Amino acid sequence: MKEGKKEVTFPEWLHEHREITNLLGRRSLD
Amino acid sequence: MQIDYDRVAVTDEQAPLPDALSQLLTRIHTGLSIAGDFIFNCQMGRGRTTTGMVTACLISTTLTWDGNTFEFDGEEDEEGYDPMDGPSEEDAYLQGGFCDLVDFCVIFFLSLTLCVVGEYKTILQLVGVLSHGKVAKRLTDRAIDLMQDVQNLRKAIYEYVCLHLPPSLSHVFHFQINSYKLKYEACEKGLKQDKLMNIAVNYLFVPPCQIPPRLDTDMERYTDTAMAHSSYSPTTSSR
Numbered sequence: 001m002k003e004g005k006k007e008v009t010f011p012e013w014l015h016e017h018r019e020i021t022n023l024l025g026r027r028s029l030d
Numbered sequence: 031m032q033i034d035y036d037r038v039a040v041t042d043e044q045a046p047l048p049d050a051l052s053q054l055l056t057r058i059h060t061g062l063s064i065a066g067d068f069i070f071n072c073q074m075g076r077g078r079t080t081t082g083m084v085t086a087c088l089i090s091t092t093l094t095w096d097g098n099t100f101e102f103d104g105e106e107d108e109e110g111y112d113p114m115d116g117p118s119e120e121d122a123y124l125q126g127g128f129c130d131l132v133d134f135c136v137i138f139f140l141s142l143t144l145c146v147v148g149e150y151k152t153i154l155q156l157v158g159v160l161s162h163g164k165v166a167k168r169l170t171d172r173a174i175d176l177m178q179d180v181q182n183l184r185k186a187i188y189e190y191v192c193l194h195l196p197p198s199l200s201h202v203f204h205f206q207i208n209s210y211k212l213k214y215e216a217c218e219k220g221l222k223q224d225k226l227m228n229i230a231v232n233y234l235f236v237p238p239c240q241i242p243p244r245l246d247t248d249m250e251r252y253t254d255t256a257m258a259h260s261s262y263s264p265t266t267s268s269r
Binding site: 009010011014019020023024 | 045048049152159160
């Protein structure tokens with residue numbers, strides 16, 4: 001981990017990036 | 031015998047939920063320096079087992095990285111940067127450091143998603159959205175290949191998709207094949223083209239009966255082109 005940097009959990013980080021959760025939430029290949 | 035046991039809840043034939051992945055990450059990250067071995071097992075000892083192994087491989091790779099350029103074994107490393115991939119985000123990324131929890135998580139989640147949907151439209155978009163997408167994908171492919179003695183997750187998913195693909199989605203496979211075809215036709219004839227052909231054929235190779243109808247024509251044309259330029263063997267490549 002980088003020193004002095006607040007550690008962010010993965011679920012927290014994911015929650016703040018809707019563009020990624022939208023892609024990951026797709027249920028088809030299209 | 032000293033065993034530090036934990037159970038991670040992952041539904042069969044589904045990608046792990048973020049919390050489960052975070053749990054995996056924490057367990058491996060904290061245990062890497064003291065553990066002799068990591069052992070994974072699921073009901074059948076195949077899919078979720080390999081997913082855990084791939085995850086541990088990725089964490090180990092990134093934690094032991096010395097700050098220099100990653101050395102990838104095999105074709106990709108020797109081929110170097112391919113301008114067909116667009117601007118190289120990889121170089122900028124590798125100069126910017128790698129030791130950050132979020133970086134790890136993004137790579138792991140990308141890796142698990144890759145296991146589910148393969149190298150398809152959604153994954154290509156995901157690689158584009160992530161600032162470290164290209165490196166993450168290369169590391170993931172490498173980890174999957176290293177663990178393929180148990181199961182090659184990429185091939186398993188591809189075969190599963192071929193068997194269950196609705197006709198309305200077959201154009202997604204055209205997209206994938208066409209991207210390989212464009213690369214193949216653009217690169218120089220000879221050794222590099224032979225290597226690319228080996229990658230493509232081994233990656234896409236499935237028995238003809240499993241290929242969706244609209245794919246069949248393209249696959250035949252593609253492999254015919256390959257035969258004209260090289261003698262490939264689907265069983266000899268690392269993929």
